[in-house]
Amino acid sequence: MAEEEHSESTSNRDPGRSVTLRDIARELGVSHVTVSLALRDHPRISAATKTRVKKKAAEMDYHPDPMLSALSHYRLTSKEKPKQAQLAWLNPLKDPKKLLQNEEFRLYWEGANEIALKLGFGLEEFYTEELSLHRMDTIFKTRNIRGVIIAPLVGEVTPLNWDDFPWKDYAVVRLGRGLQGPLAHYVTSAQVSNTVLAYDHITQMGYKHIAFVGNSSKRRMFLAGYTWAQAYHSSDQFIPPLLLDENKPDEHQAIFMHWMKTYNPDAIITDNNLLLEWLKDMGRAVPDNVGIITTSIHDTPINAGIDQNPLEIGRSAIRLLVSLMNEHHFGIPDVRTTILVEGRWVEGSMLPNRIP
Secondary structure, eight states: OHHHHHTOOGGGSOTTSOOOHHHHHHHHTSOHHHHHHHHTTOTTSOHHHHHHHHHHHHHTTOOOOHHHHHHHHHHHHSSOOOOOEEEEEEEOOSSTHHHHHSHHHHHHHHHHHHHHHHTTEEEEEEETTTSOHHHHHHHHHHTTOOEEEEOOOTTOOOOOOTTSSOGGGSEEEEESOOSSSOOOEEEEEOHHHHHHHHHHHHHHTTOOOEEEEEEEOTTOOHHHHHHHHHHHHTOSSOOOOEEEETTOGGGHHHHHHHHHHHHOOSEEEESOTTHHHHHHHHTOOTTTTOEEEESOTTSSSOOSEEEOOHHHHHHHHHHHHHHHHHTTOOSOOSSOOEEEEOOEEEOOTTSOOOOO
16 A cells, blocks of 8 residues: 555646645655654654655645644634643752742743643743753653743853753743853843833933942843933933942942942932842932832832833743744754843832922
8 A cells, every 4th residue: 555655756746736745755655744743843753854854845845735824823823722732941040949039030930831821832840950951851852842941040150061952952942131051042121121211201200310220240231221311311410320240249338338429319220129228328218319210120129110021021932932833943043033022111109200
């Protein structure tokens, strides 16, 4: 029977009919399932077979049936979906519980899990502190996990050997602008535009001397937004931003107090959650003496500033990951896709209106 099927060559096929997976399979003497998996770069199929199948598909001018693609899209977007596969949430912290103690990152997880379930996937957390990357690869392949989300590193340095994992076999998306690990596509907050948004609101509320205090980090882009906004507004009193060295936390308060006495701003944009304590120690009342604005209302004790929409950041990461899987884009890309999720302004008592 197999020989009879294989005897139908390309030349005997009706030229008006589109090439199907079964046509390619007959030409190669393999099953249509093998062809389907090879075209989707499934790890179960050898590299040699994938090459043969893709070459033959190109020779035969194979194109996926648009009606079947539409049906697949309908199934993907329909409301009721059974959980069909797992996605991995890779937690790279030395203390894994620390990640979800950060409210912003907990909401990343919540948003990611919500969309994963809607799309028919389960989202499972894996700790690099408990499992080596090599062991994770074995588990992922056993469970047919093809998509990996890399959670934020929260600023710490990890001893992981990131090369000890076959990234080429997986669709990968990072949360945050990490400086360690694979240079995968990533989703993060639109920190530049968020800070511009905050600056605009502060000026509209009557503040004239707006300053920025933040931790020095290449991961964070709030300073870029502040610098652009200050230049755009052409402030008559330039206040140099204060960047605190993350490696010298014991010196932060003294440096801040000296800077505060020197420039005496009437409003401060910050990502530092100790600022309120330092101002209290100086006898500077908030908001009577100075208004305070945070770049993230979720993880500072400051109630005015920017909500970075972390739920949507988590959702966007899963949408990107699933699209990569559907398009068979596995491995570390030559050109990264960056998705920036814009935040929203939140009014609070620590920044009252100064306009009479």
